[in-house]
Amino acid sequence: RAQRLTSSTTTIFAEMSALAVATGSVNLGQGFPDSDGPAFMLEAARQAIADGVNQYPPGRGIAPLRQAIAAHVLRHRGLAYDPDTEVLVTTGATEALAATIQAYVDPGDEVIALEPFYDSYAASIDLAGGVRVGVGLFGPDFRLDHAELAAAFGPKTKLVLINSPHNPTGVVLGEDDLAAIARLAVEHDVLVVTDEVYEHLVFDGAVHRSLASFPGMRERTIRISSAGKTFSATGWKIGWATGPAALIDEVTAVKQFLTYVSGAPFQPAVARALEEGDAWVAAATRDLQDRRDQLAEGLTSVGLDPVVPQGTYFMTTDVRPLGYDDGTAFCRDLPHRVGVVAIPHQVFYDDVEAGRPYVRWAFCKRREVLDEAVRRLGALR
Numbered sequence: 001r002a003q004r005l006t007s008s009t010t011t012i013f014a015e016m017s018a019l020a021v022a023t024g025s026v027n028l029g030q031g032f033p034d035s036d037g038p039a040f041m042l043e044a045a046r047q048a049i050a051d052g053v054n055q056y057p058p059g060r061g062i063a064p065l066r067q068a069i070a071a072h073v074l075r076h077r078g079l080a081y082d083p084d085t086e087v088l089v090t091t092g093a094t095e096a097l098a099a100t101i102q103a104y105v106d107p108g109d110e111v112i113a114l115e116p117f118y119d120s121y122a123a124s125i126d127l128a129g130g131v132r133v134g135v136g137l138f139g140p141d142f143r144l145d146h147a148e149l150a151a152a153f154g155p156k157t158k159l160v161l162i163n164s165p166h167n168p169t170g171v172v173l174g175e176d177d178l179a180a181i182a183r184l185a186v187e188h189d190v191l192v193v194t195d196e197v198y199e200h201l202v203f204d205g206a207v208h209r210s211l212a213s214f215p216g217m218r219e220r221t222i223r224i225s226s227a228g229k230t231f232s233a234t235g236w237k238i239g240w241a242t243g244p245a246a247l248i249d250e251v252t253a254v255k256q257f258l259t260y261v262s263g264a265p266f267q268p269a270v271a272r273a274l275e276e277g278d279a280w281v282a283a284a285t286r287d288l289q290d291r292r293d294q295l296a297e298g299l300t301s302v303g304l305d306p307v308v309p310q311g312t313y314f315m316t317t318d319v320r321p322l323g324y325d326d327g328t329a330f331c332r333d334l335p336h337r338v339g340v341v342a343i344p345h346q347v348f349y350d351d352v353e354a355g356r357p358y359v360r361w362a363f364c365k366r367r368e369v370l371d372e373a374v375r376r377l378g379a380l381r
């Protein structure tokens, strides 16, 4: 095994989902919905397969999908990208992130990221030989500290990787946070990657703005999103990156040797969803907000005190009120004690002490599944 390969063989998500199956637990761990995306999108993929759309598509993605992505980003974020040169279809947001990091990070280069960070960031930065510089979104309030943010920038900073709405905390960065990041990125003349996979999953009238739309940012920002979250199709692995042509060219150069191209029959289906799915997404998000409230109420009823998120499909609790001081120990016990699976925050931190008491619960599950989880958690009291 190469020295730079420091991650475990199995991700926490795979490990906890396997544990859920083995113990017959309700799985509020891995973030995937347990109901399907829009029927017309599913039908479009079936039709594409029947029509013989089963061989290698173009490397950057089929033209109708690149056009639909560009139109969608323009409509929702006010950002104009040329579908021929400024849009790249990838195998999920994961590949867009990996290819971008491999394209730009040399050994020793520093990458600033919000900590807790999504697990693939740490692995991708390690594989490139980069050095992570975490900026804490730490409990109990999970707010960005602007002084800490400014202190993270230095002569070795190559790239800033921002995720909002943020996994695992559910934080949606405010206008002031994004403006501060933009100012620093311009001042230090660094590249920015913005992971916006949860861009449409925001609640209570919260507004998600793309970091790419702040002054001085478009020309230095690679913006990443994914059909997986927006259209409840995490298994299709269709994501994308948009940005200035010169930046997207470099990401494309790496992508071609990672996967070459991405899932042919899913591409026309996602194109249709982007074109015609706004009403479906709006209704699904309202429904998700109700389920967020349902789980928040349920967790409160068993003695936990959830941090109710403005975005994503995850909420966080501190497990100390239940007599644990360690979220990892809690998550390892929970399936055996009561038959529920959640994800410990600790795996998302370099500063493991900062993450120790927190646990993440996914609420992108059917109402009866959330009810059953809460019923089982009742036995903890």
Ligand code: PMP
Binding pocket: 031, 091, 092, 093, 094, 095, 118, 163, 166, 167, 195, 197, 225, 226, 227, 228, 229, 234, 237, 238, 239
């Ligand atoms: N970034 C974040 C913050 C995520 O939560 C996820 C999915 N869990 C991804 C990227 C990966 O997205 P995809 O499944 O499209 O590869």
Ligand code: GLN
Binding pocket: 011, 013, 014, 029, 030, 031, 032, 167
């Ligand atoms: N992104 C999902 C989560 O945060 C899971 C993705 C995965 O299993 N790699 O739970």
